[in-house]
Every structure is written in C-alpha cells, then in structure tokens.
Amino acid sequence: MLELPTDIHSIQDAVEYVMQSCRDCSEQARRLDLNFRVGLTEALSNAMLYGNSQNPSKRVLVEVALQAGRLEARVTDQGSGFDPSTVPDPTTPENLTKPCGRGLFLMRQLLDEVSFNAQGNQVTLVLRLESGGTLEGGVQA
Amino acid sequence: MGFEVSQNGEVTLVEVEGQLIVGNRQELKQQVLEQLEGGDLKFVIDFANTGYIDSSGLGVLVSLSKKIREQGGELRLSSLNEDLRTLFELTKLDTLFRIADSKEQALEGF
Numbered sequence A: 001m002l003e004l005p006t007d008i009h010s011i012q013d014a015v016e017y018v019m020q021s022c023r024d025c026s027e028q029a030r031r032l033d034l035n036f037r038v039g040l041t042e043a044l045s046n047a048m049l050y051g052n053s054q055n056p057s058k059r060v061l062v063e064v065a066l067q068a069g070r071l072e073a074r075v076t077d078q079g080s081g082f083d084p085s086t087v088p089d090p091t092t093p094e095n096l097t098k099p100c101g102r103g104l105f106l107m108r109q110l111l112d113e114v115s116f117n118a119q120g121n122q123v124t125l126v127l128r129l130e131s132g133g134t135l136e137g138g139v140q141a
Numbered sequence B: 001m002g003f004e005v006s007q008n009g010e011v012t013l014v015e016v017e018g019q020l021i022v023g024n025r026q027e028l029k030q031q032v033l034e035q036l037e038g039g040d041l042k043f044v045i046d047f048a049n050t051g052y053i054d055s056s057g058l059g060v061l062v063s064l065s066k067k068i069r070e071q072g073g074e075l076r077l078s079s080l081n082e083d084l085r086t087l088f089e090l091t092k093l094d095t096l097f098r099i100a101d102s103k104e105q106a107l108e109g110f
Helices: A008-021 A026-051 A103-110 B023-035 B054-072 B082-090 B103-107
Strands: A002-005 A060-069 A070-076 A113-116 A122-128 B002-010 B012-018 B042-046 B050-053 B074-078 B098-100
Touching: A002 A008, A008 A026, A008 A060, A026 A060, A026 A070, A026 A103, A026 A122, A026 B050, A026 B054, A026 B082, A103 B023, A103 B042, A103 B054, A103 B082, B002 B023, B012 B023, B012 B054, B012 B103, B023 B042, B042 B054, B042 B103, B050 B054, B050 B082, B054 B074, B074 B103, B098 B103
Parallel strands: B012 B042, B012 B050, B042 B074, B074 B098
Antiparallel strands: A002 A060, A060 A070, A070 A122, A113 A122, B002 B012
C-alpha cells in the first residue's frame, strides 16, 4: 500500500516502485511493462489531475495485490468522483484531435478488468498473469 | 529525462530522452512552441531513446500538431518502439501523424 501526495512528479517513481515489487513474472514481461505500467500510470494521473484537481493537500492511495494470478491495483483519490460512462471514445473522428481523454480508454484497452466504485473516486485495475508471481518490497500482497 | 533540440536545415529535430509524460509534457510543448513562434514550420520529434509516453504526452503531441498545422507547418514523428507503436495504434493516433521508422527517414524529403 502506498499513500502519495498529489504531485504529478511522484507518479513515475511510484509506478517504478510497484513494477520492481513484482518478481518472477518474466513470462509476462510485456504485459507487465506495457499494460500494467500504462494502466497504473494513467490511473494515478487521473487521480491527481482530475480527482484531486492537483490540490497538494489531498492524497492518493494505491493498493496493489497479487492473488491467484490476478495482479490488482486499486487507486483512490480524495475528489468527489465522476461518472466513467460519460467519458467519450477518444478514437472517434470528432475526438481524435482532442488533447485529452485517452487515459481511461488506454486503461480499458490494456487491462483485463477496469471497474469503479459507486462514487467514482476509486478505480480497480486487474491484469491476469498466467504464470502467477509474487509481490515483494513492501507492496501489499 | 529531457529533450535535445537541433536544426537540420529547415527542420527542427527534437529528440525525447527517457519519457514523455504528465510531469514533463509542458517542457516539450514550450520548446516546440518557442521554435514555432520563431518561424520554424517543419518539426520531427524522435523517440529512439524514449521508453514511454503516457496519455498526457500523446495529448501534447496532438496539440502541437494542430498548432503547427494552423501555421502551415507539419509535425512528423519517428523511431517508435513496439510498445509506443501499440499505444499509437490503440488510440488511432497512427492515423493522425506521419510516423517514420527513423529520424533520417523522417528528415528525408521534408
């Protein structure tokens, strides 16, 4: 479990910490390095930029667990939440040239499961790992 | 993590070292816009030494491409690795940019 300040410059270090904590997943290297890394990065960005509105007094909680071949990350911000069903598809011709709106889309494309709590301030990402693996280094397993 | 800017004739080449992410996207935007305001119209952004681009980085590229086109110029991209190309394909941004395999190829005939 990690608790982060709302500081976009802390995102990469937090993601690296989580990635380093997942051992023995070499067979799934690409799905970890691309899919999970992208998903977690986007979830943290959304939590800090939109959820907490970059308010440095607010925190972001990251919980990561690996059980039965499911690598799960739960990211919670201290914002009022949002309705994920209202986020438009960024790949349609009218949205393709917009600078924002690709984070949630990438999460949904790259993770096996993406779900939100009722308030919309907590996202849970799941990546299924065929070979299992373990988590080390202080990340909740 | 940083950006190397150089001139190749009329073309401004920006090489992204490390990552293009939410934490440094504004720096790239500022550097390119300064060149654009100075009269440069042809840009290549090279990702040969880039490990990762997040959605904010993708958004900055879209925004810069639009601003450059509005001035009558063009932004080309080059040297996307397999993961980066996957992100461009998923988001269909590969249809928005001219993407070359190398910076030399991007500069050729620009």
